[in-house]
Each structure stands twice: as C-alpha cells, then as structure tokens.
Amino acid sequence: MAVAQGSGTGVGGGGGTGTRAPELSGAPLIGSMLDLKGDSLGTFLRARREEGDVVRITAGPPGLRAELYCAFSAEGAQQVLASESANFRKDNAFYQEVRDSFGNGLLTSQDEDYLRQRRLVQPLFTRRRVDSYASAVAAETQASLDAWRSAPGGVVDVAEEMMGLALRAVARILFGTDVEATIEVVDRCFPVITEYVLRRGYSPANVPRTWPTPGNRRAAAAMDELYGVCDEIIRRRKDEGGGEGGAGEDLLGLLAAAGGGEDPAFDAGELRDQVLIFLLAGHETTATSLAFALHLLALHPAEQERAREEVRRVVGDRTPGAEDLERLPYLTQVLKEAMRLYPAAPVIGRRAVAATTVDGHLVPAGADVIVAPWVTHRHPRYWPDPDRFDPERFTPEAEAGRPRYAWFPFGGGPRACIGQHFSMLESVIALAMVLREYSLEPVDREVPVSTGITLRAAGPARCRLLPPK
Template identity: 65%
Template sequence: MSLTNSPTPAGPDSERAARPPAPDAIPGPAGLPVIGSLLDLRRDSLGAFLKAQREHGDVVRLEAGPPGLRSVFYAVFAPEGVQQVLGTQAANFRKDHPLYEEVRQSFGNGLLTSQDDDYLRQRRLVQPLFTKRRVDGYAAAVTTEADAVTARWRSGEDDVVDLVAEMNRLALRTVARILFGLDVEAAVETIHRCAPVINDYVVRRAYTPLKVPRDWPTPRNLNHRKVTTELNALCDRIIAERRTAAAAPAADHNDLLSLLVTAGNEEDGTLDATEVREQVLIFLLAGHETTATSMAFALHLLARHPAEQTRIRAELTRVLGDRTPTAADLDRLPRLTQAFKEAMRLYPAAAVVGRRAVEATEVAGHRLPAGADVVVAPWVTHRHPGLWEDPERFDPDRFAPEREAERHRYAWFPFGGGPRACIGQHFSMLESVLALATLLRSHELTAVDQDVPVAAGITLQATGPARVRLRAV
C-alpha cells in the first residue's frame, strides 16, 4: 500500500486521460471525513484490505490522508487481476513504490528493488547460484542448524518456547551459514541487532506522507545510520576476505558469498564489491524474515491441530526412519509439504505487494489511471471466499495435487509471480520442509497461545508471541 500522492501527467489532455475514475466508478470505503481510510490502514491494514474486498469487491479504490496530502490507491484481489499486475502486464506495473524506494535506499539496489537493465543483468548473474542442483547442496546446512535447535530444546529447562523468536533465530543462522560459511557466529549477532532497526525505519518512512530528510540529525536517522554502517562494514569485511580467498590457487569455497564474488559471464561482467554487498543484504532480508515467518506459523498451526501433527509425524517416521532428511526427501514428504503450503496461504510472508502503473490499464473490468499506486494482497486473495471454502480453516488437503491443478495460478502466490517471481522459491521450500521435518520428528508441540496477532511491514510480522509447549518424542 502507499500513503503518498500519485503523480499526474502534466497538460490538460493528459490530465483528462489519466484522471482517476470518479469515486463511484471503482467502489471503495468512504472512510472518515477529512482523512478517509487513513486510521483504518494505520491500525490494521490487513483487516482493512480484507473488509474492503468483502464489502466492495475485487478492485477497490482507497483514499487516505487529509486534503493536500491525500493518497489514492487501488487494491486488486481477484487472481485474474493479480496475474495482470504481476504476470502478463508486469512491464506496466513497476516497483516505483514508496516502500521499495525506502528499501532501495537502506539495503541497496539488489534483486528485490532493481529494475529494467539493472535487474536483468543481476538476474542473469545470480540465477546460476539458485539452480535446483546448487540449492539442494545447501540441505546439510539446514539440517545442521535444525539439529542444533532440537538439541537445545532437549536440554532446556523451560518446556515452553516462542516460535516467533525460535524460528527467527533458526532462519537467520541458516541463511548466514549458507551465505557466509564459517563466519556465521559473528554475522548472526550483528544482523540480529541491526536488521530490525533498519526494517522499522524503512516501514515508518514508506508510510509517512511527510518525510524528514535522511541526512537530518534526528535520533531515528542517526540510529539508522549507525546500524546500517555496522551491517555494511560486516558484509564488506567478509566480502573482501572471500575475494582474497577466491584468488588462491586451491580455493574451494562453496558458500553463497564465495559464489557471488566469482559470478560472471562475457555479456554481464561480474558484480563489484558494492553490488555483491547489495545482493547479500537483500538475501538476508528476503531469505531470513520470510522463511522464519512461514516456519513459525506452520509449526503453530500444527500445534493447534494435533491430529494433523500426528499424521505428519507418522509420514516422517515412515519416510526417514532415523536418518537425517536430505534434499531428495522434499518430494517424499507430501503431507508435510501440503501443511506448509496451507500455512503460507493463511500467513503469507509477503502479505501485501505494491506496484505503480505506468499507463492507464483495465484490470478486472475497471480502468486504473496512469501513475496509480496499485497493491495486490496475498493476505486477501488467499482468503477469498470465491476461491477457498471456509477460508479461515486450516486444511492441508487443499494442496493435494488434484486440487492444486484445479485452481487459478494466482489464487495462491506467496512467492509472487511473473518475471519478478522470487528467485529463492526452491530454496525457501527446501529449507522450510527439511527444518520442519527435523523439528517435528524430535518434538511434539502443543499450542499455548491460540491466536497470534500480525501486522504488515516489509514482511508479515507477528506482533505477539506464538508459544508452544514442547515434549520430546
């Protein structure tokens, strides 16, 4: 979502062509006098979007902010419309969105935020690092970190843990190990301390109509600058070490960073130190928080549904026995995979995705103006009553192969879609399924907290604990 003013082309003819439809042409909530839907979106944007779809349909016009600072934007909820925005007309819906601009300024112009020729060059250079064969080689790092969690759970005095904190720690250690190899300990401590400060700063700025310049010496700006400098310095140090090591005659580094610093081809050249750092920071953001969120809610849902948890544990015993799961087991654990996909339906890590229309476009029977801020919301589409029967119910059977084949491609899109689909989709599935298999085979989980409040930030954020009671099995 965007709470900033959309640009309007200059000139009377272009103004008529690009003028937003009248409020009654595209339906939407009236909101409060003067500020429109601003308070609803600030208090609970996910709930506001869900209510807008239920009351006004699959393309909704929202206004937020007082006169002079008012933002008008459009939410698209039907899968056919989502496909247009992310897939078939992706070139017309760009990442010229306030949130992406703030991410770009804080984390650099990596794959998540780059566009046009920059994006295509980066994608060609980075894609070989995410082939199925290469990603499958990271399985041992995943199970090593998951085994460490189960060992800590077995030796711990407290049998109640918060899955939000536990999975954040597990996902961060895993991605740091895969990115940095042996530098995992130092990296994890710095990232754990710095990343939340930067994330909070980015989200606050993205959704504030009047922004204080970043170079003003306010306490928030100074704190952001301090942690950003520290995180950049960590990455730069490790990158320099990897470049030196890669030049050695017998160099044999298989961590992702070593592969990044040596990636290149005749057409695109190589990534310089700044570009490598920007990719690393985006991988840390996208590969850490999103996976942590998905795993935490998958485990919490299974803790609330003991019969399903028992069924999955029986599958794990049957397929794995006492051995460590490997990448080859990903296709041998269909029930666990179905449960994980259902968790991502109910709690998509990228709950709301923003774009900006270049030209006026008809989407799902409604004409969106040029320059319009447009959002698609997995949080809402994944709960669409026309697509999902009893949508709030946890039901892994929804992802049986025959039922998946019957649904629209964009009825479920936790990894986005089209030319900007998540490059790490296979990695996320591999990491999550193998880690969940390791944890569930070791422990039975019973929910302490039944409901976990959430909010939309850069990624979906749990705003309360997701505690479970552990019992070793």
C-alpha cells in the same frame, strides 16, 4: 493484516477503458488513514468484502492524500505480476526506502540492472545448487533441537526460534565460516533499519536522510555497522579468491566469482547489495512460514500426527535431505496451507505506468497498486471456509482446480522470488526434524501479526514440547 462482488467483466488489457473503482468508506477528512495504520490487513479484507475485487482506498488529509488501487482477485494478481507486469513497476515510495537502506539488489532493482543481476544470480539458485544447501539447513535445525532440550518448562516461542534458525541457516549458506559475528550484527541492526524503512515508506512526507534527527542517526549507525561487517567479509573473500573450488564454496564466494561475457562481475558494492537483500528476504520470510506451520500443527493434533507418521515412514532415523522434498507430500501440503493463511509477503505494491483495466475498472497511469496474498488467499471464490486450516486444499487435484494466482506467497511473473525452492527445501527439512523429535501443544492459541517488510508474529507463539506419541 473473504463471493466476488466485482463487475464480473474479467481482466481487461491495457488502455483507459473501464468504470471508476468503488471507494472504501472512510472518515470525512482523512479517509482510511487510521484504519490502515491500526489494522491494514483487516482493512484490505473489509475492502474486498464490502466493495469487490478492485477497490480504491484513500488515506491522509487533503494535500497529502494517497490513493491505493487494490486488486484482490487471482486474475487481477496475475495481470499485475505476470501478464502485464511491464506496466506495474517497483517505483513507489516504499521500494525506494528499501533501496536506500538495503541496497539495489534483486528485490528492488529494475530494468537492465535487474536483468543483469538475475542472469548473474540465477545459476546459483538452480535446483541442483539449492539442494546442496540441505546439509547446512539440517545442521542448524539439529542445533536448535538440541538447545530446546533445556527450554524452561519445555516451552519455546516458535516465532522467535524460527527467526533465529532461518537467520543462522541463510548466514551459513551465504558466508560459510564467517557466520557468528554476522548473525550478531544482523540480529541487532536489522530491526532498527526495518522500522526506519517502514516509518518513512508509509509517511506522506519525510525529512531528508542527511538531517541529524535522532531517527536518522540511529538508522545511519545501524546501516554503517551492517555494511561494515558485510564489506569486511567480502574484502577477505576477494583476497582469498572466491568461487567454485576455491575459498568461497559458500554463496558469497559464488556470487563473487559470477560474471563473464556480456555481464561483468559484481563489484564490491553490488555484492553487498545482493548479500543484504538475501539476508533480509532469505530469513524473515522462511521464518514466518516455519513459525506459523508449527503453530498451526500444535493447534491441530490430528494433522500434526499425520505429518509425523509420514516423516517416520519416509525419513526414519536418518538426516532428511533434498531428495525427501518430493517424498513428503502431506508435510508439503501443511506448509503450503500455512503459507496460504500467513503469507510472508501479505501485500505487494507496484505503480502503474499506463492506464489499465483490471476486472472492468480503470486503474489510471501513475496509480499506486497493490495485490494482497493475505486477501486473495482468503477469497471464498477459491477457498471455501477460508479461515479453516486444511492441508487437503493442496492435493494435486485441488491445486489443478484453482486459478494459478489464487495462491502466490512467492509473488509471480518475471519478479517471482528466486529463492522459493530454497525456502520450501529449508522449511520441509526443518519441519520434518522438529516433528520427529517433538510433539507440540499450543500455549498461545491466538498469535497476532504485524506487517513490516514481511509478515511477523506480533506476540509470542509459544508451544510446549513433549515426547512424540
């Protein structure tokens, strides 16, 4: 926000066996509450380093104390997210706050709701369909590159710029021509709602949302405005007759036309829920990956030049497209390494349904459980010299030599991110176009991060733009 010190017994199956997980040391009355509040990612790294691969972290005063069970090994992450995923549900307080603010879309829904939504949405995220979005990504990237020519002093904040680029790209793919007003509302309202979700999601006690507190009123106003613009676009799209071959060749039109047989189409409220989740998850995560990939390349000129030469050789002067994704292996390695060091979802939470053994330690029924890409991606068992930027970690041979869940920036198992191919496609195209146009030098060599719903830069990530060498 690190050699394994666990029991060494490996991942166990369900059931109430195993030893009690070691607890991270904290303050006498409030445990690790201040540590988590001040630097949650650093606290998780310390927990793994000091106590091993399964650690209990307690936080809060008596009577309001929370207890987290943290699984830091690749094997533990695989168990929680994949092999025993049915036992680890999105039932914690944080996910409920996201549901209450951004709707019950794919990110937050469960059980039959989730299965139905996934069946309806999956055809819209096939590789062929996603590849058709490449031209929209390229157009938005080119607009950013053109604007950078007038950047004062040739300096841009790549964190800010990539957030804008990713939002414009996903909004255009979702809404087609109905994009400008939506972007302005999202840009204004999302930070208010996100801050509200975080404050309530991590608080031991909250007043009801209906109470007229200043925070409740600000969040309600932002949600009303955001919901209103989405509802108006959905209403117009339904009046026009969305869907393939109609007025809605964009993703919203396809969502509106989805359904049939045993799965009825989304109603207007369900459509809004999907749109809000796609806007949230579809721009912040990709923006983080792009921003830190550019920041790391600016810090490492040899790797930057190698990636640029690959782009020149493969793409030349033409606009890159979906077919180039497989033809730019080194640039893809750069992106994967940036996502290792700066995973957009640095911590993933679940709640255990039944008592389970993870790496030899008992996780009781009802326990809040986290897996942490931020920590596992730095685990020295899988990543020698883990803080060093090295795209060679992601050659096919190197990837084949690691456990599947040593790297999981898109989650995993049945709840893996449905948009991961789109995120990779968008990121590779954007990186290729930036590197062809500009050489990057770092202005800010250290970029702090903050953890919200996603990982974000907590300060500027400025780069100086120069003609490519």
